Amino acid sequence: MPFTSLRIHRASVSLAIVAILALTLAVAPVNARPARADDPIFLGWTALLPPLIDQYTPSQATECTNGEPSCVNATITKMNDQFNQLSATCDHRALFALAYLRTTQKYQAVAAQPGYFNDTGYVNTEDAVFASYYFRAYADWAAGNTSAVPTAWQIAFSAATGRKVSGVGDFLLGMNAHINRDLPFVLASLGLVTPAGVSRKADHDKVNVFLNQVINPLLQEAAARFDPSVTDLGTPYGISWTAFMQIIEVWREAAWTNAELLVDAPTPAARALAAQTIETTAATEAATLRTTYSYLPLVMTTGPRDAYCQAHHG
Numbered sequence: 583m584p585f586t587s588l589r590i591h592r593a594s595v596s597l598a599i600v601a602i603l604a605l606t607l608a609v610a611p612v613n614a615r616p617a618r619a620d621d622p623i624f625l626g627w628t629a630l631l632p633p634l635i636d637q638y639t640p641s642q643a644t645e646c647t648n649g650e651p652s653c654v655n656a657t658i659t660k661m662n663d664q665f666n667q668l669s670a671t672c673d674h675r676a677l678f679a680l681a682y683l684r685t686t687q688k689y690q691a692v693a694a695q696p697g698y699f700n701d702t703g704y705v706n707t708e709d710a711v712f713a714s715y716y717f718r719a720y721a722d723w724a725a726g727n728t729s730a731v732p733t734a735w736q737i738a739f740s741a742a743t744g745r746k747v748s749g750v751g752d753f754l755l756g757m758n759a760h761i762n763r764d765l766p767f768v769l770a771s772l773g774l775v776t777p778a779g780v781s782r783k784a785d786h787d788k789v790n791v792f793l794n795q796v797i798n799p800l801l802q803e804a805a806a807r808f809d810p811s812v813t814d815l816g817t818p819y820g821i822s823w824t825a826f827m828q829i830i831e832v833w834r835e836a837a838w839t840n841a842e843l844l845v846d847a848p849t850p851a852a853r854a855l856a857a858q859t860i861e862t863t864a865a866t867e868a869a870t871l872r873t874t875y876s877y878l879p880l881v882m883t884t885g886p887r888d889a890y891c892q893a894h895h896g
Contacts, residue, residue: 628790628835633781635842639773646710649703653710654690660717661686669807672891674742674884677749677804677812678756682716684800685793692792699785701776708772715764734759734864741872745884749809751875753801754829755868761833763864767857769841786838794827801826807894809887 646653661683668676689709692698699705719735722728728736738755741747747755774782805812840860847853877883 626787626790628831629784629787631835633774633783633838633842635774635845636779636781637845638775638777638779639845641707641773642771643707643711645714646707649706651690651693651706653706654686654693657710657713658683658686658690661713664720672808672888674745674747674749674752675739677752677808678738678742680804680808681753681756681800682713682760684803685796686713688792688796689789699788700780701782701785704772704776704782705785705789708768711772712760712764712768715768716760719759719764732759732763732864733861734763734868737865737868737872741876745888746877747872747875748877749804749812749887751871753804753812754871754875757830758833758864758867758871761830761837762867763860765834765837766840766844766860769838770844774838774841774845783838786834790827790831790834793830797827808891810890811887 641647661679665676665679665683667673668679686709689705693702693705719731720739722730723735723739731739734755738752738759741755742752769786776782801812840856843856843859844853847856
């Protein structure tokens with residue numbers, strides 16, 4: 583599909599996502615069932631949206647190029663070390679670090695199931711490359727090299743280190759930066775189509791299935807260890823765990839579409855425009871989330887959350 587048509591389609595998909603989301607939430611009690619009794623209802627609507635790219639582009643990955651399962655082990659080890667350091671001091675960055683660790687551990691479990699993914703090696707490589715974006719941003723921020731940190735991550739890290747937003751805010755700011763900002767570049771760098779011409783979107787959508795299984799225990803753990811307010815509203819909008827998952831699905835679907843724009847860009851200028859749009863959109867979303875979940879001066883403070891964390895040993 584020509585780049586201009588893809589840009590038009592990008593807007594159309596956004597409208598379609600909103601419509602599908604409203605419909606699926608309305609019919610969920612009748613037509614959807616959780617994978618397990620304690621899982622939120624899963625609405626796999628993204629699988630209904632077809633891929634638009636059919637040309638193969640070779641992977642540019644430099645991490646885990648053979649897709650070995652050992653790559654996932656290495657990533658989990660690094661995540662676990664980082665999380666333990668952050669949780670020990672009740673650093674607010676521990677919320678997203680916990681989310682990423684538990685998600686990757688769940689990925690490791692499902693990836694070991696024969697047939698869960700069409701191409702497990704590819705997804706192992708994606709897992710390693712995706713994590714490298716986060717680790718790089720984290721390291722640059724820690725080193726004071728803020729100019730190298732994407733704006734969406736700057737907002738997320740600043741809010742966390744400054745203890746400015748609630749636990750839900752820390753979760754969503756990290757997820758926004760990683761999904762809306764990082765993921766399109768990761769997908770585009772790996773290629774969206776196999777050498778045989780088959781789209782990789784089915785594996786991309788399959789990730790949503792295990793993410794849906796992580797949400798409930800993850801937020802319950804975060805509430806027990808760091809911030810009890812994480813589960814006060816059920817979701818950021820007070821609807822249900824299922825609606826929380828819809829935020830993630832919408833973002834992941836947009837990431838796939840933005841990756842298509844990057845891959846299909848006919849000129850360097852067109853690709854630069856697509857890249858800048860991704861950066862700007864993620865940064866704007868981050869600014870909105872920061873405002874929405876900020877502690878209100880003189881009304882709300884981070885004190886109770888930090889005291890709770892200290893009492894529960896991080």
